[in-house]
Amino acid sequence: MNPRPSPAAATLLEVRELAFARRDEPVFGPLNFDLAGGEIGLIEGDNGSGKTTLLRILAGLLRASSGSARVDGLAPGDPAAAGMALLLGHQLGLKADLGVRENLAVAAGLYGQREGCGITDTITEVGLDGYADVPVRQLSAGQKKRAALARLRLLPARLWLLDEPFANLDRAGIALVNRLLDVHVAGHGAALVTTHGAVSFRDHATRRIALS
Template sequence: MTRPDRTTAPADARPRPSAPTEPALLEVRGLRFSRNDLPVFGPLGFAVATGEALLVQGDNGAGKTTLLRVLAGLLRADAGEVAIRGEAAEPLLRARALAYLGHLPGLKADLSVVENLQHLCGLHGQRGSQTIEGALEVVGLGGYEEALSRQLSAGQKKRLSLARLWLSPAPLWLMDEPYANLDLEGIELVNRMVRAHLDAGGASLVTTHGAYAAPPVRTRLLVLDRRGRDGAPRTEG
């Protein structure tokens, strides 16, 4: 009786290597923050993958802005970990990977629209495929290049801040109340920008008081209450 050859297994019996799992663009574990010994939020844990948006909802005082400022490295958390593509989010890594859009536009009042963008791009870098003029067209500020930022309305200042975000090479956008001071057309502009960013392989965290009719694709929802507790993120679209 011939013994079977055990040196070579049938091709379909060989163990197949599993495909490598790409780490989440952003991962948060056990994140907590307090102010004057009172908890603001936490512990929080969630992950945001490339091509995904996380919509953070909650009333005033729930900790939405604080959460984004902690993620941006502007505030220090009491506990927890923040990782970007599997690496600890050290300051230099955050500077390259995160673009933060805060409540305040961060504009210089006596600089023109173009000069403000040139200044901000000099500080934070610029996506190679984009131009300042093109970004202004995207946000509806074409023709305002020479206007001083102090001459702009609140909505126009928000659009100028959005132009800066559009020019950023960072893959992760942190957007604090981006719909504030915008009309319905402006709200849809934000949604279009986020959708385009996700389609290009980016990701976004967006804080808001409420949901909007046309949320970005692949949106998940994180709800914060005033005691800092959260519901588990769930998929919205």
């Protein structure tokens, strides 16, 4: 037995009785789960079950109807917790008129950079070598997704909230997401992932959260 808890075992996300209702119609919950550093949670649920909503609440973009969530002990939306969690949604948050490098530089200016991660290396890592200075509007859907994934790698967030990260990606792209997740988890990060494709991913997840 480990004599003292490693940082990987520390609980990063704590969800207690979390529920959400839209116009008084319950959407999901109450939910209870924990996610520790080094864990990947897979959020399962049908269309309209509130997967995206859950991620937006945990990111601090929406307010839960009841219950609480704690990211590293702080409420989502607490300024002290800002930058701790990183959301990758359907809208990728890339400016179409800027290049990949310029987009990443803006993100790094706002959120800082992960130790030992450079913008150029990150672009190479996601396979966008040679596209660093091409305006994002000229990239394919898959390449745009890769550019957004580069932001995950670059920013120092410990909790990733990934909404359908496999959408629009080819086989190599799916492998890339899994590789990024492995690196993130190895560095004691945690991730919550929604997906309805990429069945092979199920083995990857260490924890499953069902929405109904």
